[in-house]
Amino acid sequence: MRRRMLLTHAGLYGVLLFTSACKSARATATQERDYPIMSWEIAPRSDAFAGSRNGMNSLVECGYTRIGLVKPSQLPLCDKLHVEAIVCPEQELTKNQWATMSDQQIDDTIRTLVEQSKHSRSVVGYFITDEPHTREFAALAKAVAAVRKYAPGKIAYINLYPDYARVSSTGPSQLGAESYTAYLERFVNEIKPDLISYDNYRIEYANDLKTPKTAESYFTNLVIVRRVAQEHNLPFWNVTCANQIRPYTTIPSPANLQLEAYTTLATGAQCLAWYTYYQGRYFYMAVNDQGNRTPTWSYLKMVNDQVQVIGKVTQKLKSTGVYFTRPAPAEGLPTLPGELTEDVQSETQIMIGEFSGSASEKYVLLVNLSLAQSSKVLLKPTQSHHAIGYISPVDGSLLPLDKDGSLWLTAGQGALIKLE
Amino acid sequence: MLVALAMAPVARAGDDYPIMSWETGARSERFSDARNGLQSLIDCGFTRAGFVLPDQVPLCEKLGIKAITVLANAPIDWKTLSDNQIDQLVRRAAEATRSSKAVIGYFIVDEPGAESFPALAKAVAAVKKYAPGKLAYINLFPEYATLGAPNLSQLGANSYEEYLERFIAEVKPQLISYDNYQIQYSHDQQDANTAASYYRNLATVRRVALKHNLPFWNIVSCNQQLPQMVIPSPANFQLQAYTTLAAGADGITWYTYYACNYFYAPIDDNKNRTPTWSYLKTANDQIKVLGPIIRKLKSTGVYFTSPAPAANLPALPGELTKSAQCETPLMIGEFTGPSSAKYVMVVNLSLQQSAKVKLETTQKAAGYVSPTDGTLIPLDTDDSLWLTAGQGALIKLQ
Numbered sequence: 001m002r003r004r005m006l007l008t009h010a011g012l013y014g015v016l017l018f019t020s021a022c023k024s025a026r027a028t029a030t031q032e033r034d035y036p037i038m039s040w041e042i043a044p045r046s047d048a049f050a051g052s053r054n055g056m057n058s059l060v061e062c063g064y065t066r067i068g069l070v071k072p073s074q075l076p077l078c079d080k081l082h083v084e085a086i087v088c089p090e091q092e093l094t095k096n097q098w099a100t101m102s103d104q105q106i107d108d109t110i111r112t113l114v115e116q117s118k119h120s121r122s123v124v125g126y127f128i129t130d131e132p133h134t135r136e137f138a139a140l141a142k143a144v145a146a147v148r149k150y151a152p153g154k155i156a157y158i159n160l161y162p163d164y165a166r167v168s169s170t171g172p173s174q175l176g177a178e179s180y181t182a183y184l185e186r187f188v189n190e191i192k193p194d195l196i197s198y199d200n201y202r203i204e205y206a207n208d209l210k211t212p213k214t215a216e217s218y219f220t221n222l223v224i225v226r227r228v229a230q231e232h233n234l235p236f237w238n239v240t241c242a243n244q245i246r247p248y249t250t251i252p253s254p255a256n257l258q259l260e261a262y263t264t265l266a267t268g269a270q271c272l273a274w275y276t277y278y279q280g281r282y283f284y285m286a287v288n289d290q291g292n293r294t295p296t297w298s299y300l301k302m303v304n305d306q307v308q309v310i311g312k313v314t315q316k317l318k319s320t321g322v323y324f325t326r327p328a329p330a331e332g333l334p335t336l337p338g339e340l341t342e343d344v345q346s347e348t349q350i351m352i353g354e355f356s357g358s359a360s361e362k363y364v365l366l367v368n369l370s371l372a373q374s375s376k377v378l379l380k381p382t383q384s385h386h387a388i389g390y391i392s393p394v395d396g397s398l399l400p401l402d403k404d405g406s407l408w409l410t411a412g413q414g415a416l417i418k419l420e
Numbered sequence: 421m422l423v424a425l426a427m428a429p430v431a432r433a434g435d436d437y438p439i440m441s442w443e444t445g446a447r448s449e450r451f452s453d454a455r456n457g458l459q460s461l462i463d464c465g466f467t468r469a470g471f472v473l474p475d476q477v478p479l480c481e482k483l484g485i486k487a488i489t490v491l492a493n494a495p496i497d498w499k500t501l502s503d504n505q506i507d508q509l510v511r512r513a514a515e516a517t518r519s520s521k522a523v524i525g526y527f528i529v530d531e532p533g534a535e536s537f538p539a540l541a542k543a544v545a546a547v548k549k550y551a552p553g554k555l556a557y558i559n560l561f562p563e564y565a566t567l568g569a570p571n572l573s574q575l576g577a578n579s580y581e582e583y584l585e586r587f588i589a590e591v592k593p594q595l596i597s598y599d600n601y602q603i604q605y606s607h608d609q610q611d612a613n614t615a616a617s618y619y620r621n622l623a624t625v626r627r628v629a630l631k632h633n634l635p636f637w638n639i640v641s642c643n644q645q646l647p648q649m650v651i652p653s654p655a656n657f658q659l660q661a662y663t664t665l666a667a668g669a670d671g672i673t674w675y676t677y678y679a680c681n682y683f684y685a686p687i688d689d690n691k692n693r694t695p696t697w698s699y700l701k702t703a704n705d706q707i708k709v710l711g712p713i714i715r716k717l718k719s720t721g722v723y724f725t726s727p728a729p730a731a732n733l734p735a736l737p738g739e740l741t742k743s744a745q746c747e748t749p750l751m752i753g754e755f756t757g758p759s760s761a762k763y764v765m766v767v768n769l770s771l772q773q774s775a776k777v778k779l780e781t782t783q784k785a786a787g788y789v790s791p792t793d794g795t796l797i798p799l800d801t802d803d804s805l806w807l808t809a810g811q812g813a814l815i816k817l818q
Contacts, residue, residue: 208773208774244806247800250774250806251774251806251808252808253654253774253808253809254653254654254655254699254702254808255654255655255808255809283800284806288797288798290795290797290798292790292793292795292796292797293790293792293793293795294790294792294797295706295790295791295792295808295811297792298702298705298706298791298792299654299702299808301702302654302698302699302701302702305698306695306698371773372772372773373608373771373772374608374650374651374653392692392693392694392695393695393698394693394694394695394697394698395692395693397690397692397693398692399688399690399692399694400688400690402647402683403647408644408650408651408684410651410652410653410654410655410695410699411653411655411809413695415695
């Protein structure tokens with residue numbers, strides 16, 4: 001359990017809320033707002049937010065729109081920078097601590113945290129825990145209820161394990177469930193969360209998809225979480241990797257950061273979180289232990305700036321389908337044709353996210369799943385539709401497709417195509 | 421040689437690194453657009469506007485960007501003009517703009533054959549006469565232009581090296597500028613023979629420029645020039661930028677910023693920013709940090725791991741770099757600076773993958789210079805570092 005924790009320590013928060021008590025947050029979420037791009041820092045990394053050099057202002061400059069996880073004492077800085085925040089206790093709770101608390105202690109902990117942050121306009125939610133075992137769910141349900149009681153409209157944020165955490169049948173279980181789907185279902189049913197958040201760093205562990213078997217998990221996890229979230233009318237958030245997670249894994253690159261960002265958008269996720277911004281015990285992250293910006297900072301800013309533009313569009317749409325060209329990157333993933341997409345021709349594997357809008361507008365987000373090459377991609381929409389262009393990830397304008405209706409995508413790049 | 425020595429500082433003026441656009445004709449007119457005009461070029465990280473129309477000079481001054489201006493009636497077939505016509509043409513342009521701090525030079529011609537060199541020599545001399553301190557900018561053919569007699573070839577010379585040598589001897593230029601787009605023509609180096617030209621050309625121009633103590637600028641591609649070609653990407657931008665820096669080039673130029681007859685350019689024909697704009701800004705922002713450091717250094721050697729991307733390119737060991745371990749091919753530029761500072765720039769020549777690189781150098785590496793903020797970043801604990809596809813790292817030696 002401990003070892004697994006080290007491998008996948010991450011988390012994030014949500015905006016659209018599950019219960020009727022949280023309708024105000026849903027209303028807020030539908031207004032013109034930034035797409036949530038969140039950092040995932042806990043102490044001691046999060047102490048660097050207060051740094052004068054490459055502190056919180058550098059995250060904003062790097063394209064982040066939400067700061068996680070912020071201590072109450074750091075909220076004045078969030079207010080000053082007009083950036084939203086997920087708040088965690090000044091003294092972070094240890095793993096499993098919620099499960100050891102009495103009901104009164106849980107209530108007091110949340111009430112205190114809400115009280116400490118009540119003067120800040122930046123707070124959008126409260127961090128509860130990361131990667132819980134099912135045995136903790138009962139206590140976590142009480143913590144979530146306490147957030148609704150003391151801070152209605154705010155998010156109670158819990159981040160879940162990825163699908164490569166151990167299940168019951170394979171030794172000491174991290175999930176505490178017989179399958180990953182069962183883990184998610186129990187989370188939803190027992191905790192009644194505001195959203196599903198999970199982390200998966202298999203793109204890097206697969207050495208930029210060179211180990212397809214390892215990479216499978218990234219795509220299956222994304223599709224499973226999306227399906228369960230949609231079944232329960234919940235938003236979901238994806239925590240992906242922005243560092244060299246292990247010395248033997250590949251490093252963040254324009255290609256793999258694009259792939260993680262655009263696949264997240266293609267599935268209709270309502271937030272993208274990057275793990276991690278500061279070094280801690282990792283490598284090749286955006287800002288190192290000396291407080292200096294690395295090349296990763298430059299790549300991450302490029303991708304975040306694109307996500308801000310495209311996410312602003314996709315967050316107003318309904319994700320109606322996710323498909324892959326054959327062979328899909330993992331067995332059991334849905335393949336074309338979709339509802340809007342008859343076929344896609346490309347030298348490389350393509351992921352296709354389909355969307356509809358409130359005024360019946362239709363979009364398709366294509367992602368080049370190769371991390372090694374650019375590819376010319378030809379979308380063949382279903383009979384009643386045709387592609388009219390794709391949204392510029394730089395200025396949001398509608399760019400024309402090539403004369404033959406195709407477009408090129410660089411390694412990992414996505415394009416949001418508007419249909420008529 | 422003496423003239424070259426005297427003129428070189430003209431091209432090297434300024435603390436910033438020249439990152440120039442290469443726009444002529446209808447594309448130059450776009451600098452005046454209210455939407456994605458000259459200001460957007462600056463936002464994208466360019467430090468030189470090429471080539472602006474005379475009436476755009478006030479805009480350059482307002483925005484604080486240095487520019488090379490086109491002359492009236494461009495393009496000009498210089499070899500058809502009399503000496504007096506050449507003199508008057510340059511004089512009029514110089515009188516109109518030579519007092520402008522924004523104007524750093526004048527666009528003379530693109531890709532001349534050797535038969536034009538005598539006339540170009542007069543144009544260059546006229547710029548030196550009427551606008552001392554300004555640059556007479558001429559861009560040369562790449563090495564894949566056709567060879568042979570003046571009336572039967574593009575170069576009008578028997579070899580590319582002869583073409584370069586004659587240009588220097590006859591024109592007495594202030595710098596050597598050339599273009600080579602074979603990274604894209606080779607489909608991101610999938611056609612290795614085509615890609616070889618890119619490296620060979622860079623090495624040849626560098627050698628000739630160093631021999632004559634002239635700076636050189638490299639023009640590389642930031643669009644899709646033909647529909648069947650690969651498009652600009654973060655990887656091929658990095659590769660073109662970092663190989664240019666590793667060779668010690670004094671400037672980089674991107675062809676083209678506006679689309680017009682090309683595709684996937686940073687700004688399309690509807691005046692919108694494409695994904696290419698985003699990639700180019702990222703590359704330019706890195707060049708803006710590393711370029712000024714490299715400009716202060718002396719390029720002492722360029723080497724490749726074996727097998728090199730083209731025949732006869734220098735292989736390791738170099739003067740500072742004994743060997744390199746890496747899954748992918750590498751280019752290594754070596755530099756010395758003030759106070760005996762020594763630097764090595766290593767470039768991952770793969771456009772397909774990141775790679776872990778370990779160099780064995782004569783002196784221990786102190787770290788590499790961050791292309792984001794210029795600070796010194798430590799290498800990994802085993803003295804290696806990872807580079808993404810096309811990425812370079814400027815390593816400082818102790």
